[in-house]
Amino acid sequence: MEFPEVHTRPIADLDVDDSLKQPIIYTASLDGTIKIWDFKNPFARPAELLGHTDAVNCIKVRGNYVVSGSSDLTVRIWDKKKLACLSTITTHTSPVTGVKALEKVIFSFDRAGVVVVTKIKANEMKFKLDLGYPILNLRVQKKFLLVVGTKALETYTVKGKKIAAYEAHAGDITSADFYDQDYIFSTSVDRTTILWNVKRAQQMFSYRGHHSPVTGLAFYNQWVYTSAPDGTIRQWVNPVYDPQSDNNMEWIY
Structure with a gap:
């Protein structure tokens, strides 16, 4: 199914509200809408959330809220049913490039490498991290926050206390994610995927086999999947899921 073109500039991000029988898609555009x-009814004119005064770079749907971040330096919290802006976060001083929404708090980050954590109902800043490096993504576990930068990979408690930095890749980091609260996987342009122990900041395994930068990462049961721009996908045994495996370091295809 292809939706009609309505945005006047490129779409920067999208998210899906799958809480209903029929999914609802939210698209954030550089046109500010x-x-x-x-x-x-995919061909009907879509509803809109209006209020940002510059490009909308990121969007996330969570519960009754929609959260968006913009180049106008703000994060907006929207009522999903009323299609109205509930509050505006004005803590950032650089374009907001990413948002994550939990039940009670919002994590947002900007182009200057600042992470802001805000309580939703009170619209009150919980804490701020001025990291000073470009942030690719944030991943949130129950107890930990993983900050993924091209040159840095760090974990913090959900209260903002730094736990550890993870240093082993010989090139820029391309992605990373928690497997669970004890382990992290990261990928890099150095063509490797590394499994880390969170608390010890210790490298456990290094997966090698790709012939170009590793850019994609996913988990399913006992498998870890990685992909690269050369068109290859590799499937690996996850030693954390099955520590008795004899094939921990061998790619299968």
Whole structure:
């Protein structure tokens, strides 16, 4: 299914509200608008969330809220049902490039490498991390926050206390994620994937086999999947899931 073109500039991000029988898609655009697409009637003119005064770079749907970040330096919290802005976070001083929404708090980060954690209902800043390096992504576990930068990989408690930095890749980091609260996987342009122990900041395994930078990462049961721009996907045994395996370091295909 292809939706009609309504945005006047490129779409920067999207998220899906899958809490309903029919999924609703939210698209964030460089034209400064957010469009809401209904699968029941995909060719109808989409509803809009209006209020940002510059490009909308990121969007996340969580519970009754929609959270968006913009180049206008703000994060907006929207009521999903009323299609109205509930509050605006104005802590950032650089374009907001990413948002993550939990039940009670919002994690946002900007182009200057600043992470802001805000309580949703009180619209009150919980803490701020001025990291000073470009941030690719944030991943949130129950107890930990993983900050993924091109040159740095760090964990913090959800209260903002630094736990550890993870240093082993010989090139820029391309992605990283928690496997669970004890382990992290990271990928790099150095063509490797590394498994880390979170608390010890210790490298456990290094997976090698790709012939170009590793850019994709996913988990399923006992498998770890990685992909590269050369068109290859490799499937690995996850030693954390099955520590008795004899093939921990061998790619299967």
